[in-house]
Amino acid sequence: MQHSRRPGTDPDAGWLAAVLDSAFLLLLAASLVRYLSHHPGNPRVPWVLGLSAALAVAQPAGSWLLRTRPAGARRGTPRPPGAGTDSDPNGGTTSGPGANAGTGSGAGPDTGAHTGPGAGRPAARRRLLPLTAVVALWVVLVLLAPSFAWCAVPLVYTALRALPARTAIPLVAALTALVMVAQARLAHTLDPIQLLVPPAVAALATAVFLYMERQAARQRALIDDLVRTRRELAATERREGTLAERERLAMEIHDTLAQGLSSQQMLLQAADRTWESDPATARGHVRTAGSVAARNLAEARRFVHDLAPAELADGRTLDQALRALAERESGESGLPVRFLLDGVPAPLPAAAQSALLRIAQGALANVREHADATAAALTLSYLGHQVVLDIADNGLGFAPPPAGAGPDGPDRPAGRGHGLPAMRARLRRFGGTLTVESSPGEGTVVSAAIPLDAA
Template sequence: MQTDDRPLAVGGADARWLAFVMQLTYCLLLGSAMIRFLLRHSDENRAPWVIALAVALTALYFLGPRAGRGATPWSPVRLAAWFGGIIALWAPLVLLAPSFGWVAVPLFFTALRTLPPRAAYGLIAVLTAFVIGAQLQLSARFDIDLVVGPMALSASATALFIYMQRQAARQETLITDLVRTRRELAATERREGTLAERQRLAMEIHDTLAQGVSSQQMLLRAAQRLWEADPGKARGHVDTAVSIGEHNLSEARRFVHDLAPTDLAGGGGLAAALYTLAERESGERLSVRVHVDEAGHGPLPELPELVQSALLRIAQGALANVREHAGATTAVLTLTCLDDQVVLDVADDGRGFDAAALPEGPDGMRGHGVPAIRARLKQLGGRLTIESSPGEGTVVSAAVPLERREG
């Protein structure tokens, strides 16, 4: 049972519909009572008073507060004055013509809709008492049904309205929760999208820009050391650094616009891009070779763009780790396409490390490289395998599943 002082209101279209039904009920009950009175008592002295009171009551009733969403609520004082006028007109009308007692039925709902619960319950009790008295006055003898009937009617009407109000409140709560959930979901999706984009940019920067800047730094330092002893060789290092800078600029423009890597833009596919990468990464300290394994599996098929881009970035990241951490002289990129997956192996003859001790996070032994590779493969449903031991080099194997080809 509601215990606060707010009206037991049903909002929106339901309120307007209920108000219309109650107004129609009022007109039917008042009209039938008036017809009954005029047919039986039109020649009595009280007839003018009954007609005047019925007209005044009807006018005041239809001047009451409107129902529905957007209707301006009345102040408690104004409501009290309005209901006081209703009772002041209806009570003497019932005393003069008891058949008008049933007009209390639409007044029940009006009280429940506009008054605070306690005031509405008290008013309904008063109205019910008047209805019982009117029915007993019309009856030639006492009948218990004339007492129980109006009481049952008022109790049922009140319970029905409270049920409707609670259903409307539950529906409004559900709608509010749904709207809030949708907003929270949209905010979560935006946050996830932001984090995914940050992760993408972090991986792109590590695999391209950071790798290129690292190479430029090494070349420029070498040029600085050789500038006086061997100017020609020093200028060669500077020219190579300039070339890397141009490539980095092109990569930055492309991944900002979410395009394929520069090495894939030539149209030769992943194999051609790997050869270009190997040529660019090869130098005095590191020799990079590429092997495309097509034995027994036919020519390399056209791979999805996302797979090509991811594997090329993985190769770039792996070579960056080789150059910065392995101390290797040779690295081999092996691309193998099976019926249901494509595998890229990056092997080096460097110092190696304990693969079992390699941490998962970005703050581990090899910076962002390995976590970035794992993240790329996770997006494609692939897996990463690292085989290494101290003094025996390292093999990084990235496998990406493909749709099975029909043979």
């Protein structure tokens, strides 16, 4: 994208236009005083006075007109295809392709990209006409009075700013040649200095101006790249945030709702089997299923709002929450679960405590549903440099898949597979690791370790 440096978008264009106009008027006045003092009775004086007055009005008026009517902004003139503005992230706008530069002594060069034959020609004519009128008046005035030649200096800068380089450079060369002729007429002799100074000054001014313009164009391109990169990064961050939130919800649903529904299903199936033979036990299963449903509903509300598990609410510690989990699992599923604490508890962030608690819930759910175990144990160990949670059972065991393999084991039903990957994802946030030790017929031990310094 190329930017048009219109006065409305360049904060320096206004004062630079004022400086160029003031310099032109000052040189015009000095030249007029010199001419009148050297040629008081010359018959050309009325013409010189009239042309000077016309230039004194035309130069500032043309500059003001072009500054207040930037290219492409005239009512009723359709924009070329592709023209327009792009909003940047800070609420500003940048000129789109096809937008033409404003002109006059305070306008930028025509750097807009044209999208079709003839695109931007009316705007180019609006830039060229005021400058052409001023240059024509000045040429006539210099032919009448060579002392006005140095008024070309601000005209050179105006041409370089208002016109494309391919148009401005020939115009600057023509102005320089006319200055050389005027100086030779004033001196009445051929002075090498008069032949060398004007082209040297014009070449230096043109080279420096074009170099600065190209530097500015490169900076504008760099800014465009930075803005585009920032937009892409913002879009990437939004996508990553969406994926992270989706992963969080998937893990929470697996560790709360899915396991709760599985428990309810098992309890209701047990109640159905004993409904006729042992109504009291069946009703107990139904009541337990109801309490599981109520607890899951509360957990669902908490994870939607990204809150800590209910077991860790009201200032309860991780070992207290794990002990309560073991007691509840023993009472609801009939699977004896023991809790053991090894070492002195160290402070853990709430997020790390929540992760370990969810891992314990998920591992016990796998034991309950798949291990056919008769006992399980939760062991929380503080080992100085890390905290380790072990979930062990004496069930069937399985051949553990490699990390990242997906399913929790060969005996897991199709459609599941969030268990071990979800545990590893939780631990990665804290630089932790998950280890699974199991073999068929020998039970399973799941170990979750989090470094205390990383937590």
